[in-house]
Amino acid sequence: MNRLTPQVILVLTLIALAIIAPLGIYPIFLMKGLCFGLFAAAFNLLLGYVGLLSFGHAMFFGFSAYVTAHAAKEWGLTPELAILAGIATAAALGAVTGWLAIRRSGIYFAMVTLAFSQMMYFVAVQAPFTHGEDGIQGVPRGRLFGLIDLNDTIVMYYFVLAVFVASLLLIHRIITSPFGQVLKAIRDNEPRAISLGYQVDRYKLLAFVLSAGLAGLAGSLKALVFQLASLTDVHWHASGEVVLMTLLGGVGTVFGPTVGAFLVVAIQNYLSEVGSWVTIIQGVIFVVCVLLFRSGMIGVMTPWLKRRGITG
Amino acid sequence: MMTILGIPVQALFGQLLLGLINGAFYAMLSLGLALIFGLLNIVNFSHGALYMMGAFVAWLLLNFLGMGYWTALIVTPVVVAIFGMIVERTMLRRLYKLDHLYGLLLTFGLALIIEGAFRQLYGISGMPYAVPKELQGGWNLGFMFLPIYRGWVVVASLVLCLGSWLLIEKTKLGSYLRAATENPSLVQAFGINVPMMVTLTYGFGVALAAIAGVLAAPIYSVNPLMGSNLIIVVFAVVVIGGMGSILGAVITGFMLGLVEGLTKVFYPEAASTVIFVVMAIVLMIKPAGLFGKRS
Numbered sequence: 001m002n003r004l005t006p007q008v009i010l011v012l013t014l015i016a017l018a019i020i021a022p023l024g025i026y027p028i029f030l031m032k033g034l035c036f037g038l039f040a041a042a043f044n045l046l047l048g049y050v051g052l053l054s055f056g057h058a059m060f061f062g063f064s065a066y067v068t069a070h071a072a073k074e075w076g077l078t079p080e081l082a083i084l085a086g087i088a089t090a091a092a093l094g095a096v097t098g099w100l101a102i103r104r105s106g107i108y109f110a111m112v113t114l115a116f117s118q119m120m121y122f123v124a125v126q127a128p129f130t131h132g133e134d135g136i137q138g139v140p141r142g143r144l145f146g147l148i149d150l151n152d153t154i155v156m157y158y159f160v161l162a163v164f165v166a167s168l169l170l171i172h173r174i175i176t177s178p179f180g181q182v183l184k185a186i187r188d189n190e191p192r193a194i195s196l197g198y199q200v201d202r203y204k205l206l207a208f209v210l211s212a213g214l215a216g217l218a219g220s221l222k223a224l225v226f227q228l229a230s231l232t233d234v235h236w237h238a239s240g241e242v243v244l245m246t247l248l249g250g251v252g253t254v255f256g257p258t259v260g261a262f263l264v265v266a267i268q269n270y271l272s273e274v275g276s277w278v279t280i281i282q283g284v285i286f287v288v289c290v291l292l293f294r295s296g297m298i299g300v301m302t303p304w305l306k307r308r309g310i311t312g
Numbered sequence: 313m314m315t316i317l318g319i320p321v322q323a324l325f326g327q328l329l330l331g332l333i334n335g336a337f338y339a340m341l342s343l344g345l346a347l348i349f350g351l352l353n354i355v356n357f358s359h360g361a362l363y364m365m366g367a368f369v370a371w372l373l374l375n376f377l378g379m380g381y382w383t384a385l386i387v388t389p390v391v392v393a394i395f396g397m398i399v400e401r402t403m404l405r406r407l408y409k410l411d412h413l414y415g416l417l418l419t420f421g422l423a424l425i426i427e428g429a430f431r432q433l434y435g436i437s438g439m440p441y442a443v444p445k446e447l448q449g450g451w452n453l454g455f456m457f458l459p460i461y462r463g464w465v466v467v468a469s470l471v472l473c474l475g476s477w478l479l480i481e482k483t484k485l486g487s488y489l490r491a492a493t494e495n496p497s498l499v500q501a502f503g504i505n506v507p508m509m510v511t512l513t514y515g516f517g518v519a520l521a522a523i524a525g526v527l528a529a530p531i532y533s534v535n536p537l538m539g540s541n542l543i544i545v546v547f548a549v550v551v552i553g554g555m556g557s558i559l560g561a562v563i564t565g566f567m568l569g570l571v572e573g574l575t576k577v578f579y580p581e582a583a584s585t586v587i588f589v590v591m592a593i594v595l596m597i598k599p600a601g602l603f604g605k606r607s
Contacts, residue, residue: 053413100592103599107355107412108551112595115548119588126581236544240420247417279428286421290414291406 090216331573360543366525438533554604
């Protein structure tokens with residue numbers, strides 16, 4: 001990362017674009033895209049690099065949002081502490097559900113995670129602190145470290161952007177580390193990884209907890225941006241959406257999930273007036289992606305980018 | 313009034329009946345899922361949506377063509393099965409050589425399309441569907457009041473499940489099916505049209521879901537969301553039972569319906585989560601599922 005490779009230049013250009021983006025684009029929309037981009041990147045860490053399809057990631061996203069909202073509103077914690085509380089909850093939830101779910105693989109893993117997520121949805125419906133259908137409204141954004149006032153939308157945007165960039169760097173670090181190499185070995189050939197002496201289950205569980213914690217971070221940010229934590233974020237639809245974002249952008253690519261997230265958020269924004277068409281279009285995108293381009297947007301563009309030496 | 317453990321007998325048996333009815337739907341749907349998974353290696357996420365479609369087709373037949381319940385019970389599964397077989401021929405067929413996850417994703421997309429389309433057309437407030445004349449009213453059994461229609465649903469579901477089991481385990485056609493589940497290329501080498509059998513199996517599984525939908529129409533109102541709420545519980549049932557055995561799927565379905573009913577009596581707060589808790593326990597003790605062969 002010391003030399004100015006085309007890759008580094010691309011990343012720096014994207015960051016520069018993101019910094020000036022609020023001049024031309026509605027910052028709330030950008031923040032929503034970044035939150036879901038981070039959510040999808042966290043999900044992709046599991047699907048793209050360990051080969052585990054979790055159909056229940058909304059439980060981490062949504063519950064973390066609830067805990068952050070509750071901590072900020074009822075306990076009066078500063079935003080960074082509220083976010084940490086959210087991440088801790090999501091990671092703990094990930095440790096328990098992951099411990100159970102990795103006993104099965106493939107489609108069973110998907111069904112188990114979906115079922116646990118539905119259970120957490122029912123818990124969210126009944127638990128008093130989530131306020132049921134109303135959700136937790138009017139969450140104060142507060143002052144970051146007690147100093148920086150996040151109520152200014154532009155300040156909030158740069159905070160979200162900074163967290164987003166740091167998290168993506170962390171994910172990049174994870175997948176290029178020796179740990180990440182083992183994860184990819186498990187994805188490509190699990191029996192082989194076992195025969196090489198790796199404790200596959202431990203690696204899977206750690207990856208699951210990391211993914212859950214990062215998904216929780218995304219949920220916490222979203223709760224502060226929209227000052228709301230609601231049942232929408234724990235519903236299975238949210239789990240499906242994050243799968244869609246990743247599939248659309250490109251499974252197992254660094255930028256794919258973010259690209260997919262912005263596309264899906266844009267579709268939701270433009271079509272929010274026309275009722276169930278959003279659901280239908282999301283379904284059609286799923287079908288088209290699975291049948292025609294399984295490598296996603298970034299995957300389709302990769303050969304083109306490679307010729308120009310941009311992606312390695 | 314008589315009580316057991318402080319619960320009035322009427323309430324206890326009432327909830328057990330409700331549990332049995334839920335169990336009947338779990339059994340019919342997980343049976344279809346297991347059949348489809350056996351031969352196609354696809355977890356049919358659209359199963360819930362097709363169940364909902366079954367209820368809607370019955371409602372549409374009644375309101376636009378004047379076809380009554382009994383005709384709908386025959387026509388609906390045929391209509392939905394044809395829809396399912398077209399989907400299998402045009403889309404699912406392309407995925408058999410790929411990772412199983414793609415089948416799950418594709419059928420999830422289909423479920424969104426079907427659900428979204430019915431929501432767009434009919435909104436989310438349910439439509440009533442009257443109980444057929446012949447099955448109205450109820451019997452007083454002394455210890456409880458049994459609405460005839462509910463009894464009919466349980467009996468019909470048991471007959472369907474048992475019939476499917478006999479068809480698969482005891483007939484020649486069923487033996488082909490089981491052989492093709494084990495080794496499709498070998499069965500094809502014997503001159504049996506396996507691709508056709510795959511299509512028909514998918515159609516059969518889907519038809520079961522559609523019949524379940526028609527049976528459900530008079531009990532729950534006909535509602536675009538009825539399928540997605542059910543399918544996730546059915547997935548948990550399938551994880552608990554394991555998809556290796558037809559009879560296992562049916563027994564697990566009824567059993568969990570009863571467990572849910574009992575929970576509603578003794579600890580109502582946990583009624584919606586109890587099946588998932590059972591799933592967690594089964595994963596801890598017997599990860600392959602109660603009737604599962606493969607892990």
